[in-house]
Amino acid sequence: MSFTVHRNECLTVFVEDLTHDGSGVAKVEGYPLFIPGALPGEEVKIQVGKTLKNYGFARLLNVIKASPDRVKPPCHVFSECGGCQMQHLSYEAQLVQKRKTVRDALDRIGKLPDVPVHPVKGMANPWRYRNKSQIPFGERDGEVVSGFYKSRTHDIVDTDVCLIQSHEADDLMTMLKYELHALGIDAYDEKTHLGMLRHLIVRKGHATGELMVILVTRKKKFTQQDEAIKLIKRFAPDVTSIMQNVNTEKTNVIFGDETILLYGKPVIVDSIGNIDFEISARSFYQVNPVQTEVLYRQALDYAQLTGSETVIDAYCGIGTISLFIAQKAKEVYGVEIVPQAIEDAKRNAELNGITNTYFEAGAAEVVIPKWYKDGKRFDVLVVDPPRKGCDEELLKTILEYKPKRVVYVSCNPATLARDLRILEDGGYRTQEVQPVDMFPHSSHVECCAFLELSK
DSSP: OOOSSOTTOEEEEEEEEEOTTSEEEEEETTEEEEEETOOTTOEEEEEEEEEOSSOEEEEEEEEEEOOTTBOOOSSTTTTTBSSOSOTTBOHHHHHHHHHHHHHHHHHHTSOOTTSOBOOOBOOSSOSSOOSEEEEEEEEETTEEEEEEEBTTSOOEEEOSOOTTSOHHHHHHHHHHHHHHHHHTOOBOBTTTTBOSEEEEEEEEOTTTOOEEEEEEESOSOOTTHHHHHHHHHHHSTTOOEEEEEEOOSSSSOSOOSEEEEEEEOSOEEEEETTEEEEEOTTOOOOSOHHHHHHHHHHHHHHHTOOSOOEEEEETOTTTHHHHHHHTTSSEEEEEESOHHHHHHHHHHHHHTTOOSEEEEESOHHHHHHHHHHTTOOOSEEEEOOOTTOSOHHHHHHHHHHOOSEEEEEESOHHHHHHHHHHHHHTTEEEEEEEEEOSSTTSSOOEEEEEEEEOO
């Protein structure tokens, strides 16, 4: 196989587009090259790296003609860290690009060129928005390092500041880094499976200010426990909860199976709109609370509830969408395959005095048909699946029982477009899609789609 470009070759190219992960796309005689750091409309000099049959990768050497949307990234480790992909693009241009990502997916994958895609709903202040930080610790040349991983690696980019996480997470990350050795605690080494502290997790209630600190350790025995608690309380005097999670496995999965309360309460509380949620160490909870409310209000608007409808919330998690929607519905039935999440959902309903919800653990494609067989009838189905999209059997279930309206919340435009095509072929019509920027400065975009059953 001969290529029009060759490894290590230096070229000057014009950048046409961005990929879903924020890399620039240039074509040499039709052969696509993906170039991290390059922006559409730019003329750049590159060095070709890996070449595959249908595409290749290149390194950006310098920008000859810059895009008017290029900005200087405020983060000093942006070029190394894999957390953000688009800090070099103005925020206004990020929103335009994310809308284009959704539009392209609907056109190319869903074959839905006539479905309106609205401008992305962005943030007034797109910084310091994360309410959860997962910070790996390690050692390099005898010194403790902490920060975030380089893109597609487990090499830690050492930093004291992350501009999208809370100030409290910054402070605790930096404090632990410089105090660990004084405490007599070693940072974990993934290669040798030695050392104690694997990760620091910081969760903050946006509305309440409550703070949870989780130390993920390799062993349960933690002789410096009292000293560590005192240190955390000194740097975060209002801390609500300090937890230890034990992960003894040689794995890159963050959490182990056992979680122990070291200080305070086992949960913190946050609010979305006027609904309170208890968040435990391992609860799934959207990381951008400001935009979560924007997204959920959009889902509520699309559900078109009058108070007489019965609603299914598939993949309901800890009940965030369910409880939000329950304020306007007659009844909401939530299903989730993770039993602990269902227990959290029930507890959150009780916390808010909401009595018109019912939650059941199990696979949606199994539980929903059972509800129908039990005589239940549903007007609206809300679905918020993981990145892989809806399970094929769940889509078949929707098409079999045909609720009048479907509200599809998605974190992946590609699988959203695929599933919308299947639902369209089964008799639904996608009325519109509203993207929401849940993750500023990354390439990710959340969507809310509204479908109605054809008459």
